[in-house]
Amino acid sequence: MTPRIRSSTSPAVRFPALAVILAGLAGCEPQHRFWIGKVVAQFNYSNPGIATLGLIVQTANPDGLSFSDYVQRHIMDPLGRLLTAMMDGGEYNGYRVLEAETVDEMLTPQFDEEIGPGITVGLVWRLRNHGARSMSFAHAGGHMFGWRTEGYGWPELGVTLMAAHNQWSLPDPSPEGGMITGFVEEWLMGEPPDVDLTPATGEWAWKVSYVRGVVYAAMFRMYVGVEGEIPADGLEDAIASTRVRPGGREDWDPDGFREGVSDIREAGFGYEEVNGFWASAASRVTVEEAEVILRELGARFPGSSAVLFPPARGESR
Numbered sequence: 001m002t003p004r005i006r007s008s009t010s011p012a013v014r015f016p017a018l019a020v021i022l023a024g025l026a027g028c029e030p031q032h033r034f035w036i037g038k039v040v041a042q043f044n045y046s047n048p049g050i051a052t053l054g055l056i057v058q059t060a061n062p063d064g065l066s067f068s069d070y071v072q073r074h075i076m077d078p079l080g081r082l083l084t085a086m087m088d089g090g091e092y093n094g095y096r097v098l099e100a101e102t103v104d105e106m107l108t109p110q111f112d113e114e115i116g117p118g119i120t121v122g123l124v125w126r127l128r129n130h131g132a133r134s135m136s137f138a139h140a141g142g143h144m145f146g147w148r149t150e151g152y153g154w155p156e157l158g159v160t161l162m163a164a165h166n167q168w169s170l171p172d173p174s175p176e177g178g179m180i181t182g183f184v185e186e187w188l189m190g191e192p193p194d195v196d197l198t199p200a201t202g203e204w205a206w207k208v209s210y211v212r213g214v215v216y217a218a219m220f221r222m223y224v225g226v227e228g229e230i231p232a233d234g235l236e237d238a239i240a241s242t243r244v245r246p247g248g249r250e251d252w253d254p255d256g257f258r259e260g261v262s263d264i265r266e267a268g269f270g271y272e273e274v275n276g277f278w279a280s281a282a283s284r285v286t287v288e289e290a291e292v293i294l295r296e297l298g299a300r301f302p303g304s305s306a307v308l309f310p311p312a313r314g315e316s317r
Contacts, residue, residue, distance in 0.1 A: 212256075
C-alpha cells in the first residue's frame with residue numbers, strides 16, 4: 001500500500017500561507033526573523049527553514065503542483081520509503097530520488113561543533129557518532145501534545161527504523177523513542193562472544209548449524225512448550241529468513257540445521273533425552289565440539305543453555 005500524505009487543502013486546520021508569512025518578515029528587525037546567524041556559522045533548529053525549501057519546491061516545480069502533491073507523486077508513490085533510499089545512495093527499488101553526492105553531503109557534519117554528546121548536524125539529518133560503525137542519522141516530527149514519529153538509519157549496519165509513539169514533550173520529548181532506538185542499536189552492536197572463534201570451514205559451519213538446529217527444536221518443545229511436530233513450512237520459513245549478522249563469521253549451513261532438528265526429534269524431547277543428547281550416539285558432534293560451539297553462540301554455563309549441556313558430560317563418542 002502506498003503511503004498517503006495529507007493534502008494542503010485539508011479543512012482540518014488553516015494557517016496563513018508560508019509565502020505570506022515570509023513576505024511579512026522582509027522588513028522585520030533581526031530579532032524577529034526566523035534565522036539568527038549566517039549559514040554554517042551556528043546551529044539553529046528551524047522549522048521555517050525547511051518549510052521555505054518546501055515553498056521553493058512548490059513554486060519552482062514545472063507541473064505547478066502543491067508541495068504535498070509533489071512529494072506524493074515524486075517520492076511516496078514511486079519510492080515509499082525515503083530512509084531506505086538514503087541508505088542506498090538516494091535510490092530504492094530502481095528509482096532514484098537523490099544523487100549519491102547529495103546523500104553524502106546530507107550525511108556529513110556541516111560544522112564542527114556538537115549539539116549534544118556525539119551528535120552533529122548534517123543537512124536536515126541529526127548525525128550521531130559520525131565516522132564510527134554505529135553512525136546513525138535521524139529526524140523526528142509530531143505534535144507536542146500527543147504523538148511523535150522518529151526515523152533512524154544505521155548505514156554501516158544496513159538497518160532503518162521508524163518508531164511511532166504517544167508522548168508529551170514539554171519541556172523535552174519523553175524518552176520512549178530513545179529507549180526503543182537505544183535497544184535496537186545495542187542489539188545491532190552486540191559484541192560477539194568473548195571466545196576465540198574456530199575458523200568457519202565448510203565442515204565447521206555444518207556443525208555450528210547442526211547445533212543451532214538441535215537447540216532450536218529443543219527450545220521449541222521444552223522451553224516454549226509447543227506440542228506436536230514443528231510444522232515443515234514453519235521450519236523452512238525459519239531457514240529461509242536466517243541471515244548471518246553483518247561482519248560476522250560465515251557459519252550458516254541450512255542442511256546442517258535441518259539435520260540437527262531431525263536428530264533431536266528422533267532422540268525425543270524428554271529432559272533426559274535432551275540433557276544427554278550430546279553424549280549419545282544420536283549426536284553428530286562430540287561433547288567437546290558441542291561445548292565449543294555453544295560458547296561461540298553465546299551460551300552461558302551455568303545458565304539456561306545448561307539444560308542442553310549437562311555439568312556431567314559423560315563419555316564423548
